[in-house]
Amino acid sequence: MGRPYLFLATGDLGPNRPDPDSIFDGVREALSRGDLIFGQLEPCLASGGTPLPQARLPMRGAPEGAAAIARAGFDIISFATNHCMDWGREAFFETLEVLRDNGMSVIGAGKDLAEARKPVFTRLGETRIAFLGYNSILPQDYFATSERPGCAPLRGLTVYEQIEHDQPGTPARIHSYPVEEDLEDIMADVAAAKAQADLVMVSLHWGIHFVPAVIAQYQRIAGHAIIDAGADIILGHHPHILKPIEVYKGRAIVYSMANFALEPPFLFAEDLDLCNSPRHKELQALNADWKRMPAKPMPPDSYKSMLLQCVIQDKQIRRVSFLPVQLDDGSDPSVPPPGSAAFGEIVQYMRDITADQGLDTRYEVDGGEVRVLTD
DSSP states (O other), rough: OOOOOOEEEEEEEEEEEESGGGGGGGTTHHHHOSEEEEEEESSEEOOOOOOOTSSSSOOOEEEEEHHHHTTOOOOOOEOOOTTTTHHHHHHEEEEEEHHHHHOOESSEEEEHHHHHHHHEEEEEEEEEEEEEEEOOOOOOBBBOSSSOOOBBBEEEEEEEEETTTTTTOOOOOEEEEOOHHHHHHHHHHHHHHHHHHHHEEEEESSOSSSSSSOOOOOOOOOOHHHHHHHOOEEEEEEESSOEEEEEEEEEEEEEEEEEEEEOOOGGGGGTOTTTTTTHHHHTTTTOOOHTOOOOOOSSSSGGEEEEEEEETTTTTEEEEEEEEEEEEOOOOOEOOOSSHHHHHHHHHHHHHHHHHOOHHHHHHEEEEEEEEEEE
């Protein structure tokens, strides 16, 4: 047998402070153990640009944040985010440039759709790995086409079915489906990458933000189809809280790894009124605990996170686990010690939300990590 390698993955990143390296101080030791590290970039990292009118919270961090992310050890970054075009094409292309100038490979975004769909290939020993990235959270015209830049899309359609057809105004049943064209493109991308690599890892910016536990119907449909096409793991993010992990045909679908090193919203919009903004009140209504803590920039669930770990050996993912990660009030992540209250709360949270969604995934505490049993 060949030597094992440790692959690490995180949710949303977005340093934007005078000392951007400091946001990683509490997790730097854990990250240092990784042989290959993936992360999702939430905001633009740029000095230029102008906010687009459809941007609900234009997010732009200083370009120096890219160097801090690289110094923390990250190798592969998905920029398929719902904020990728917030500050227009100038900031979009500057972000891609500063990431690449700092030695990181970028997936999920590009000058056109072909570039946004292009995989990144890398190696861990004898194992060749392909990375692909896509986004379902799409403000108007944020996704790339053959004629414009943006991110690679997995668009979703929402249908409201009246439960009692003869009772106007009664509650509706919500259905959601992936756009067939986008899903077929992704499945083709995965199959093509699998023909050139031993493992295919697919990053998806998707899901329902802030609502505890719930996995949208389109996510399950798309996740299963992407695994069927040849993906070996799905790395999900966007909801800003943890979501369940599903084991499908022996492969992990990680629906959301939550925030990892992302600044609070007011550090991207200093005039944001967290207590009185109508937009913020709409978000607070999505999470009952948040409504009881109106001064908090994020709901209590958003302070729970994870550092996903995969042991890769002999061209296979041999083990999937995670380290519980706790965020402090400033959104700085740290790894709580095994046996601590924070460690236990995050493990129990994962068990509770997984059961809530009718999944039978088992989590087993093994020393300082939590194994996801995929057999």
